[in-house]
Amino acid sequence: MRVVAVANQKGGVAKTTTCAAVAASLAQDGRRVVTIDLDPQANLGLGLGLDEAELDGAGPSAYEVLTGRTPLALAARPARGAGLERLSVVTAGPRLAQAEGELFGQIGFDEALKRKLRAAAATWDVAVIDCPPSLGPLTINALSAADLVLVPVQCEFFSARGVVKLLDVVELVRERRNPDLAIRLVPTLFDQRNGICRAVLEQLRAELGADVSEVIVGVDTKVREAQARGRPVTADAPGSRAAKAYRDLAREVWSILSARAAPAAPASTGTDELPASGGGAGGGDRVQQAA
Ligand SMILES: Nc1ncnc2c1ncn2[C@@H]1O[C@H](COP(=O)(O)OP(=O)(O)O)[C@@H](O)[C@H]1O
Ligand SMILES: [Mg+2]
Numbered sequence: 001m002r003v004v005a006v007a008n009q010k011g012g013v014a015k016t017t018t019c020a021a022v023a024a025s026l027a028q029d030g031r032r033v034v035t036i037d038l039d040p041q042a043n044l045g046l047g048l049g050l051d052e053a054e055l056d057g058a059g060p061s062a063y064e065v066l067t068g069r070t071p072l073a074l075a076a077r078p079a080r081g082a083g084l085e086r087l088s089v090v091t092a093g094p095r096l097a098q099a100e101g102e103l104f105g106q107i108g109f110d111e112a113l114k115r116k117l118r119a120a121a122a123t124w125d126v127a128v129i130d131c132p133p134s135l136g137p138l139t140i141n142a143l144s145a146a147d148l149v150l151v152p153v154q155c156e157f158f159s160a161r162g163v164v165k166l167l168d169v170v171e172l173v174r175e176r177r178n179p180d181l182a183i184r185l186v187p188t189l190f191d192q193r194n195g196i197c198r199a200v201l202e203q204l205r206a207e208l209g210a211d212v213s214e215v216i217v218g219v220d221t222k223v224r225e226a227q228a229r230g231r232p233v234t235a236d237a238p239g240s241r242a243a244k245a246y247r248d249l250a251r252e253v254w255s256i257l258s259a260r261a262a263p264a265a266p267a268s269t270g271t272d273e274l275p276a277s278g279g280g281a282g283g284g285d286r287v288q289q290a291a
Contacts, residue, residue: 001121002257004128005142005149010162011133014152014188015039017223017233018246019130020047022150024079024232025250027087031125034076034088036062036113038142039132042092049080049230050089061093066112066141067102072120083235088124096138103137110137110177114145126257135169143173146181148256150249152188152217155200163204182256186249188217215249217242 006019016039023035037044042055054077064070076088103109117127129142143149151166153159163185174181185204191197204212218241226236234243234250 001117001124002126002260003117003146003148004126004253004257005131005139005146006129006152007131007139007142007149007166008151008153008162009133009135009139009166010154010159013154013159014217015133016043016047016130017227018150018152018186018188018217018249019128020044020232021234021243021246022250022253023126023128024048024084024087025234025247026126026128026254027079027085028083028234029250029254030086031254032086032123033126033128034072034090034120034124035079035128035130036065036072036090037092037130038062038066038096038113038138039130040092040097041132042094042096044130045077045089045091046230047227047232048084048087048089050077050091051230055091055093057094061091061096063093063095063099065090065116066096066099066138067106072116073123081231081235084232100137103141110140110144113141117145126254135166140169140173143170143181144177146178147260148182148184148253150213150253151183151185153185153204154189155187155197155204157196157200159200160203180260182260183211184213184252184256185211186213186215186217190216190218192218213249213252215245215252217245217249 006015008015019035023033027033045055060070060075065072065075075090079087079089103112131139131142153163170183185208187201220240220242222237222240223233223242226233229236233240234246237243
């Protein structure tokens with residue numbers, strides 16, 4: 001299974017929109033996809049046809065997966081809607097906001113998600129992770145587990161500063177945890193008529209070159225209409241400009257993922273399902289530090 005994280009510590013830059021549309025597009029292309037909501041605001045499931053009641057603590061969620069022994073597959077629910085049969089969603093769950101604090105108490109907390117993904121590697125071809133608007137432990141978990149991080153960037157005046165900070169974190173994660181983490185910045189909410197938008201995009205391309213995707217997602221009301229219907233835009237309005245852009249992005253993502261060598265076999269899989277007291281391989285990861 002390949003892993004894509006969608007991250008930017010700024011809110012409102014189209015992370016959730018991008019996560020849902022790329023995950024849906026990969027599933028519409030025949031891949032088995034799980035998408036995981038790591039944002040306590042819990043919008044991802046709503047955009048994929050789940051209703052409020054399903055987000056509200058009915059069954060295990062990303063919170064239970066990250067902080068406990070729940071395997072990923074047990075928390076995954078089918079997305080709703082025609083064309084999305086191969087797409088599953090792990091919702092954030094009402095307690096996810098607590099997870100950052102709880103993770104800090106665990107040894108190896110920044111690789112909790114990676115262990116869960118490895119244990120579920122045979123079930124899906126791709127996992128797409130929606131990150132919260134912060135650079136805390138949830139985002140670090142996603143970056144540590146990912147083959148590729150997509151960074152939606154709204155091309156406006158202050159974006160560049162935020163991107164520099166995120167790039168520093170990506171570099172740290174590469175140095176300490178995940179040397180092969182690839183990155184693509186994706187210009188989103190792009191307004192061709194806006195001179196500042198165009199100037200910021202030019203600057204991004206000049207400074208970051210190949211790390212900026214060729215795909216640009218423009219402002220498109222079809223995106224909002226689709227979300228209001230609980231559908232990703234690639235399924236709801238496949239002929240729209242935004243859907244086309246997201247299909248192109250999904251293809252770029254797939255080609256980056258398929259160009260990577262097969263991952264080395266993990267030392268052991270399913271570690272999270274071993275009892276921590278049993279002395280099994282990896283059991284120590286689950287040991288809680290004394291308060
Ligand atoms: N291409 C687009 N065209 C129009 N509106 C968009 C587009 N992409 C995202 N939006 C809207 O922008 C807002 C923020 O998007 P969202 O994906 O929730 O951002 P984030 O997850 O980064 O906070 C939402 O209201 C969404 O509907
Ligand atoms: Mg979001």
